[in-house]
Each structure stands twice: as C-alpha cells, then as structure tokens.
Amino acid sequence: MNDDFEDIQRLIRLKRHESPGEGFTEEFLKRFHQRQHEKELRQSALDRLLERTAAWFEDLMSPPRWALTGGAALVLAAGAWFYMSPAPENGGMAAKEAADPATKPPATNDTNRPSYDPKAMRANGQHGPDAQNAAPALHDGSQGSLER
C-alpha cells in the first residue's frame, strides 16, 4: 500500500521548496516586537484613561474643599454666637413656662363630664339619644324649612 502512494508523497514533498524567502524570520521578529510594543502602549493608554475617569468620578462624588471649609466655619460661628449671647434674667423661656400653673394643660380625668356609656345610662334609668330625645327634627314644615 505504501508503494502505491510513494510517488504522490514525493510530489507533495516538493512543496517544501515554497518559502517566504531569506530574511523573513528577522523581519517577522521585528514586526512582532513592534506589535507587542503598540499593544503595551494601547494597554497603558487604557490604564491612564481608567485612572483619570476614576479620579474624575471621585471629585464629582466628594464635596469641594471650599464647601467643607465654609461649612465648618459656619458651625464654629454659630457655636460661638450661642455661647457668647447673654442668658435671660429669670431663666429661660422653658423654665418660666414650667413654673406658671396657668400654662398647665387641663386635667383629663373630669368626673362631671356626662357619660354616654349605654350600660351605665340604662342602669341609671337614662336613655341615650333616641328618636324621641333627639335634637329637634324636621317634624313639620315650620321649623327647619329651607324656605323662609
């Protein structure tokens, strides 16, 4: 079987004589270095771009320095004004209000208030508001008429 293909194998082996020519390998190597160098430059340019973008976002998210300084100065000034301002002669407003009984809120446990507990009213023989004891109704046309 091998002899059957011997001639064809010889023929195909002749393709070894096709070559890119002398100097190809050195040119190829030079081009390889060039491509690698360009790739590294592209990579470092990309890194720089990412770095700058990150810094820009950092600046955007954090308040500016003048705002921080101004805010701190305002807080200090407000504190100083509060500390330096003279205190009232009879104490503060809150102390005065606490001492005045007129300003106390009314008691809520008033036992004289009418109770509308239905159970208690039935036990006392009272009736809750029903149809008879209800507020004046419109029995006739004289009262509560819309026509005057």
Place this chain on the structure above:
Amino acid sequence: MQEASLQGSAEPQSAPQEPVSSSAAEDRELVARAQNGDTRAFDSLIRKYTPKLYGMVYNMTSNREDTADLLQEVFAKAYRSLGRFMGKSSFYTWIYSIAVNMTLNHLKKRGRHMKVSLDDVDTGIENDPDFIAVTTAKTGVAREVNIHELQKRLNAAMMKLSEDHRTVVTLYDIQGLQHAEISKILGVSEGTVRSRLFYAHRQLQAYLEDFVK
C-alpha cells in the same frame, strides 16, 4: 475500513528538517528563561519555530499574507500564555497545537472566500531527488515539467482536501513529523492519523494522476 488496518503510511524516508524533539532540552531552558521575563529567550524560540510553523500555516491556507498575520497571532498568544505552560508536553507540541487550532479557526471563518497567494519556489527544486524521481518516473527519461504549473496543481490538489486531511498531509509529508508527534499535536490517536493520511493520499493521487503516471 478499520483504522487499525490502515498502516500503509511509513515514516517519511527523508525528514526535511531536524527532528524537533531532539532539541526539547534547549526549548525547556529557553521557556524557563522566557517565563522569568527574558524576552531574548522568547525571541530565540520565535527564530527557531517561525520557519517550521510558517510552512505548516502556509500549506494549510495557501496565502502568504494570511500566514504571516496568523503566525504573529500564534506567537502573541504563546507569549501571553507562556506563564501557564507547565511543560507537561514539549514546547514544540504546545506551539504546534496553538498554530493548528488557530489556523483551523481561521479557515472556518474564511469559508469559501479564499484567496490564493503563493510563495516563490526556490531553484533548489530541480536538484531535489524527489523532483528527479517524479519527472523521470516510469520512463526513466526526464520529462519537461513547468515548475510554476506544478506548484499551481499541487496547491489546487491540497486545497481540495478537507481541512483535517490537509493538516495531516502538511504535518507528515511536507513537515516530516512522525505519526506519534502528529497525534499529540492534534489530540487524536495514531490510528486516526494513519487513516486520514491514507484517504488524503488516495484523493491526491486521483487529483494528480497525470503527474504520477
């Protein structure tokens, strides 16, 4: 036909290049240096493997511009992946595998839109014993053979083969690699390599019948 019965293709009678595996120790040293950042060591590997890989890619694509571009990508990929190369296989098997896979991917992408661009045939062909044997076959008298025409016919016949068949013919007949080496590079059994070679040779014989009469 069973693959096991296809033992017809003997090893090439005259390997065209120095067996790559003989320099495995040198490769190991260069790889170790390149892995430690020595770019000159990687340059040495490029110098060593460019002619071999060029022949492989060129005979697969039949286009010298595509070959040069593909080879750049092959070495760039090898350079990027060198840190992960553990030395379980030899460097030549590893780099050949990268080159074969990238070439096959390129051929799939290119599809039928192929443009042939061939290298020049060197003048040494006329003194090649294979050339003399082919041109004087049967009759014993040298036939007049137009080398340019022969190149075109050989190329056309190669391009008619399937990519798998073209790969084994390229690696075995043109590059002079052994069955075992091809089987490692392609990740198939030696039987499959022999089987593919058998069918490829049979097809080539049919396409180039008039040259081998």
